Amino acid sequence: MTGTHTKPPLVSVRDLKIGAVTDSGREVEIIKGVDFDIAPGEILALIGESGSGKTTIALALMGHTRTGCSIDGGQIRIGDNDVTAMSRRARARIRGTEVSYVPQSAAAAFNPSMRIIDQVIETTEIHKLMPKAQARSKAVELFRALALPDADTIGNRYPHQVSGGQLQRLSAAMALISDPQLVIFDEPTTALDVTTQIEVLRAFKSIMAQGGCAGVYVSHDLAVVAQIADRIVVLRGGEVQEEGTTEQILTAPTHPYTKELLAAFEPLPHQSVAIAEAEDQSPILEARNLFAGYGAMRNGEPAAKVLQDVSFTLERGRNLGVIGESGSGKSTLARALAGILSPYSGEVLLDGHRLHPDLTGRSKEDLRRMQIVFQLADTALNPGHSVGNILARPLTFYHGLRGKTREKRVIELLDMVHLPANMRHRAPSELSGGQKQRVNLARALAAEPELVLCDEITSALDTVVAAAILDLLKELQTELGLSYMFISHDLSTVEAICDDVLVMFKGEVVEALPAHEMSEFATHPYSRLLISSIPRLDTGWLAGLEQDPELIAQFANR
Amino acid sequence: MTPVSETTRVSEDTKPSGPTFVFNWVGRVGLAVILFWALVALAGPFLSPYPPGEIVDWDYFGPVSSDYWMGTDYLGRDIFSRIIMGARYTVGIALAAVTLACTIGVVLGMIAAVAGGWFDMILSRFLDAYNGIPSLLFGLVVVAAVGSSIPVLVLTLTAIYMPGSYRFARALAVNINTMDFVTVARARGEGTPYLITREIFPNILGPVLADLGLRFVFIVLVLSGLSFLGLGVQPPNADWGALVRENIEGLSFGAPAVIFPSVAIASLTISVNMFIDNLPTRIRDRSE
Numbered sequence: 001m002t003g004t005h006t007k008p009p010l011v012s013v014r015d016l017k018i019g020a021v022t023d024s025g026r027e028v029e030i031i032k033g034v035d036f037d038i039a040p041g042e043i044l045a046l047i048g049e050s051g052s053g054k055t056t057i058a059l060a061l062m063g064h065t066r067t068g069c070s071i072d073g074g075q076i077r078i079g080d081n082d083v084t085a086m087s088r089r090a091r092a093r094i095r096g097t098e099v100s101y102v103p104q105s106a107a108a109a110f111n112p113s114m115r116i117i118d119q120v121i122e123t124t125e126i127h128k129l130m131p132k133a134q135a136r137s138k139a140v141e142l143f144r145a146l147a148l149p150d151a152d153t154i155g156n157r158y159p160h161q162v163s164g165g166q167l168q169r170l171s172a173a174m175a176l177i178s179d180p181q182l183v184i185f186d187e188p189t190t191a192l193d194v195t196t197q198i199e200v201l202r203a204f205k206s207i208m209a210q211g212g213c214a215g216v217y218v219s220h221d222l223a224v225v226a227q228i229a230d231r232i233v234v235l236r237g238g239e240v241q242e243e244g245t246t247e248q249i250l251t252a253p254t255h256p257y258t259k260e261l262l263a264a265f266e267p268l269p270h271q272s273v274a275i276a277e278a279e280d281q282s283p284i285l286e287a288r289n290l291f292a293g294y295g296a297m298r299n300g301e302p303a304a305k306v307l308q309d310v311s312f313t314l315e316r317g318r319n320l321g322v323i324g325e326s327g328s329g330k331s332t333l334a335r336a337l338a339g340i341l342s343p344y345s346g347e348v349l350l351d352g353h354r355l356h357p358d359l360t361g362r363s364k365e366d367l368r369r370m371q372i373v374f375q376l377a378d379t380a381l382n383p384g385h386s387v388g389n390i391l392a393r394p395l396t397f398y399h400g401l402r403g404k405t406r407e408k409r410v411i412e413l414l415d416m417v418h419l420p421a422n423m424r425h426r427a428p429s430e431l432s433g434g435q436k437q438r439v440n441l442a443r444a445l446a447a448e449p450e451l452v453l454c455d456e457i458t459s460a461l462d463t464v465v466a467a468a469i470l471d472l473l474k475e476l477q478t479e480l481g482l483s484y485m486f487i488s489h490d491l492s493t494v495e496a497i498c499d500d501v502l503v504m505f506k507g508e509v510v511e512a513l514p515a516h517e518m519s520e521f522a523t524h525p526y527s528r529l530l531i532s533s534i535p536r537l538d539t540g541w542l543a544g545l546e547q548d549p550e551l552i553a554q555f556a557n558r
Numbered sequence: 559m560t561p562v563s564e565t566t567r568v569s570e571d572t573k574p575s576g577p578t579f580v581f582n583w584v585g586r587v588g589l590a591v592i593l594f595w596a597l598v599a600l601a602g603p604f605l606s607p608y609p610p611g612e613i614v615d616w617d618y619f620g621p622v623s624s625d626y627w628m629g630t631d632y633l634g635r636d637i638f639s640r641i642i643m644g645a646r647y648t649v650g651i652a653l654a655a656v657t658l659a660c661t662i663g664v665v666l667g668m669i670a671a672v673a674g675g676w677f678d679m680i681l682s683r684f685l686d687a688y689n690g691i692p693s694l695l696f697g698l699v700v701v702a703a704v705g706s707s708i709p710v711l712v713l714t715l716t717a718i719y720m721p722g723s724y725r726f727a728r729a730l731a732v733n734i735n736t737m738d739f740v741t742v743a744r745a746r747g748e749g750t751p752y753l754i755t756r757e758i759f760p761n762i763l764g765p766v767l768a769d770l771g772l773r774f775v776f777i778v779l780v781l782s783g784l785s786f787l788g789l790g791v792q793p794p795n796a797d798w799g800a801l802v803r804e805n806i807e808g809l810s811f812g813a814p815a816v817i818f819p820s821v822a823i824a825s826l827t828i829s830v831n832m833f834i835d836n837l838p839t840r841i842r843d844r845s846e
Contacts, residue, residue, distance in 0.1 A: 340741055447746070
């Protein structure tokens with residue numbers, strides 16, 4: 001407690017305990033006695049890794065728990081309402097009027113078959129707060145306050161007719177229409193591109209400043225939270241680790257976990273693992289004028305062209321980073337290189353020899369030398385197999401290992417990615433996100449590749465876990481002499497591991513630079529916009545940020 | 559940096575957790591009834607007190623008595639014996655047909671999903687067209703053409719129910735086929751047989767089993783329907799559906815001859831569904 005508030009707090013949470021019953025009937029305590037207060041008009045950030053209970057707490061503020069969970073103890077008070085002691089009916093009454101919610105995925109929160117304005121004012125109709133016409137004009141005011149373009153008419157569109165950033169702001173309007181005392185933001189910018197995120201954050205910040213209502217901002221990203229929150233609660237495993245003002249958490253953290261979080265945010269710049277053996281070695285991977293796309297082929301060209309004339313070389317033992325926003329063709333590039341999507345023009349050379357465009361035409365040896373790891377660790381592991389089986393298959397497939405030797409190798413692989421050997425008996429669903437991604441890596445390593453294509457492998461992970469995966473990648477590189485192609489939307493991740501960086505925009509490589517020169521010497525306007533859009537761990541960053549509006553209009557997908 | 563945050567969660571629970579295959583009681587009851595009928599079908603000749611075709615009572619539509627536990631039929635034959643022998647036809651034919659239909663349908667469906675392209679296109683359109691033929695009409699034509707025998711009945715019922723199973727499995731497999739783990743296996747260079755058996759099949763097993771249970775029930779009903787029309791199992795033997803048909807006039811006398819075969823059909827179909835709906839979550843929820 002900071003003890004600076006003289007007014008009674010708007011929200012007080014005392015010794016909150018939330019439990020769940022697992023499928024096997026075991027009881028698990030998710031939230032283990034959490035206390036905090038929120039003063040009127042204050043924005044409190046709940047920060048922590050996935051599984052820390054931040055969303056569970058945020059939902060509990062509305063008296064809601066996810067299926068299987070229940071509030072087992074403690075008290076939540078919002079204004080004069082004791083949420084924990086209320087009946088279901090009474091809780092339903094305060095939802096939308098006293099407390100409202102801005103979800104992570106606005107796209108999933110809007111009904112695609114209803115006009116936006118009707119959904120935005122729905123709360124006022126359900127609770128019969130004001131006449132429809134008044135609600136509509138209020139919604140338009142909110143649209144204007146949230147800096148949405150065409151505020152008067154944007155509400156008449158359908159959700160698919162606005163961009164992701166706009167939709168997220170519209171969902172904030174939906175939450176604010178009923179003048180709630182407390183707004184819960186549940187990772188509202190996590191799914192957005194960095195250049196889009198800025199606009200959304202600005203809009204949230206300004207509307208919260210004028211509105212005078214309090215907010216809870218749930219996020220895993222300290223830099224984003226630093227821009228908007230007054231105070232931060234650091235959570236881990238359902239317990240409060242540290243609580244303090246934003247300034248204090250960022251500059252003078254006391255708890256070791258907070259320090260770890262801050263450290264993970266600024267990884268050390270990458271030291272090249274120079275494997276300078278023979279100079280005349282051919283590059284491990286080379287792409288020459290690669291074109292690829294999706295859809296039906298016509299006259300040798302697909303309906304939707306994605307990659308346009310992409311060329312690069314990746315030297316042995318070096319790492320190539322590819323950055324760009326969603327839709328820039330990064331993942332398509334990885335798929336084209338791996339032959340999953342065969343490029344319709346151009347060629348891919350592995351170690352100097354030309355690869356067949358489609359993977360069915362490639363030899364087992366070629367396939368073995370280049371492995372790919374995907375972003376979403378859970379969908380990349382077959383839920384029907386144990387970890388041991390998943391790792392064993394490439395061993396049998398590429399190296400013909402069986403029985404005891406294979407078992408031994410599986411344990412070695414698990415050890416390589418720092419997982420305990422008994423993990424091999426588990427199903428993927430029993431692992432955490434970071435562990436799953438390690439298994440994915442281990443499966444790629446089982447092939448004994450020379451090159452690993454990493455497609456956003458850390459993007460779905462928590463900061464600390466992602467930093468650990470990056471460290472693991474570096475360690476494996478020195479041990480095994482691997483080369484990586486590292487695809488990411490996050491510049492700091494790329495800087496942490498790569499020697500060279502390609503910046504992609506709409507399927508083209510707009511700039512190629514050594515990673516350490518990226519921030520200073522990037523010349524292409526898009527690269528500059530991208531670099532300037534990455535949030536810094538500085539409370540004044542957003543306020544002080546100035547971007548050329550013309551540049552934004554040209555490149556940002558707002 | 560060490561991955562402290564991850565490893566701590568592991569150490570507290572090193573053993574694979576809990577019992578893996580547990581039925582709840584509804585599922586157990588279902589299974590028990592299915593096993594009971596299977597046993598009856600197998601041990602039929604030893605259990606039936608009279609030969610099923612023999613007229614044992616001079617009275618027709620006789621009541622339940624100590625000699626004839628379930629009464630007698632319109633000719634005075636013992637219903638109890640006829641139900642026990644009928645179990646062989648009903649359970650046997652339906653089981654054989656459903657197994658064949660689902661196996662062929664699921665395998666073809668998975669191949670179509672993985673192979674895609676023209677193979678998928680042609681097979682799907684062909685089976686769609688085939689599905690357009692009304693099932694009883696199809697059965698009628700086949701039985702009229704080649705006569706009614708047990709293999710013909712099994713194959714006819716298989717042919718009627720295979721396209722639906724194919725559609726169902728293909729739809730599921732197409733979803734799984736786009737998952738990253740299948741892409742990974744494909745990028746590894748795996749062939750279609752591996753993709754189907756190891757990557758896709760385990761993940762569609764739950765819904766496929768549920769579908770199998772439903773189809774089993776349909777087949778029992780269609781078989782009864784065919785027998786009702788006189789196209790199914792031929793006299794003097796009879797499956798349960800035929801027993802209901804031949805004794806239908808007894809309904810107005812309140813004869814047990816029509817009640818008990820109906821109860822047998824109901825008990826089997828309901829318990830199959832109880833069993834399938836309550837399969838262990840380990841199997842059922844895999845692909846959810």
